[in-house]
């Protein structure tokens with residue numbers, strides 16, 4: 001059994017139960033995992049249908065050019081369909097989108113023009129305006145305009161909706177999705193409500209977009225439009241394809257919550273998905289929490305997960321990007337020296353000489369209340385280490401060896417680190433099972449032993465003292 005082209009593999013994506021995120025859920029939560037589409041996103045569904053619709057209307061002839069403004073995913077869907085049908089593609093996108101998305105479009109043979117994000121939609125430089133102008137200038141071209149093109153909604157009415165109804169055997173009770181053009185939520189929900197009008201539809205909007213306020217207050221508030229980082233969802237316009245009448249509720253989610261949920265879905269569920277998936281799931285869990293009393297184990301909440309994490313390797317799945325935008329909790333930045341000063345106890349090193357007798361060393365450890373020691377020779381060279389457990393085990397097996405020198409059983413030396421070493425590296429040394437490190441205070445300063453428990457108590461102290469949380473990164477410019 002084979003497909004005539006890659007187009008045959010679009011749709012029929014799996015539904016996967018969410019098991020680990022949101023413990024104590026009052027209902028079943030399922031993710032509709034759209035990265036299984038060949039172009040890696042839900043938008044493959046509309047690429048084909050918009051092109052075939054344009055052909056049927058005579059808007060494009062063989063060999064023509066497809067033009068579209070796209071955050072990347074629609075472009076991939078269109079490019080795949082255009083390859084199968086022999087069309088050229090020109091896409092406009094914004095400088096906010098991940099480089100990975102632009103690379104995918106170019107990899108699929110499309111020409112891509114990157115336009116500024118922070119201009120008004122009717123500004124001639126906006127990606128909407130540039131797409132429209134190109135379609136006027138290039139003969140035998142069509143601007144598909146996914147925002148207002150009804151075949152976008154129709155694709156979801158004909159595929160996503162029926163799939164969900166069949167996959168849940170009619171048991172779906174809630175459908176949760178983000179909205180960009182509105183095609184997914186409007187088309188899928190229209191089909192679902194026709195099967196059962198009690199199915200509740202919950203839209204999820206990124207803070208900074210207009211949908212949430214428009215839904216709740218009927219106001220298109222230009223003053224509340226501001227830049228946000230979650231890609232593909234939310235708008236600064238009201239697209240024709242966004243059918244507010246079919247939606248029962250709208251929640252909004254901050255970038256930080258969306259990004260963190262994206263990473264949790266990957267880590268805790270094995271779903272390596274994109275930013276708007278994290279946003280939709282964060283919104284779904286928020287809504288479920290707020291309606292806990294009305295939900296039961298028979299309720300089946302489906303959350304649409306639009307695309308793949310591979311589109312966001314340089315962003316959400318990059319620690320530096322996450323930290324720079326305030327989306328990761330910042331680790332408190334302390335040095336080895338500061339950890340020692342927080343410890344507030346004897347910082348001079350208590351050491352053993354390689355010739356010390358084991359019995360004497362164990363006594364010294366007991367007296368000083370320590371469980372490990374560096375072994376330092378007469379030339380002040382760190383030559384080894386001993387731990388209480390190591391000596392005791394040895395003495396139990398060889399009780400006569402109390403007088404034997406430490407050098408016979410000592411282990412490798414603890415790593416020596418500079419006093420200025422930062423926490424991140426310090427913890428890496430201690431994670432490698434070193435047990436302790438020796439902090440070098442320079443030529444006249446000697447060494448101090450720093451253990452895991454010193455680090456833990458220092459972190460507890462720092463955490464209380466100087467709230468180390470990252471600031472919220474939503475108001476980016």
Ligand SMILES: Cc1ncc(COP(=O)(O)O)c(C=O)c1O
Nearest residue numbers: 179180181182183184232276306
């Ligand atoms: C990543 C991503 N998620 C969600 C959406 C929203 O889907 P729709 O345009 O059908 O509302 C888009 C649309 O571009 C998207 O790219």
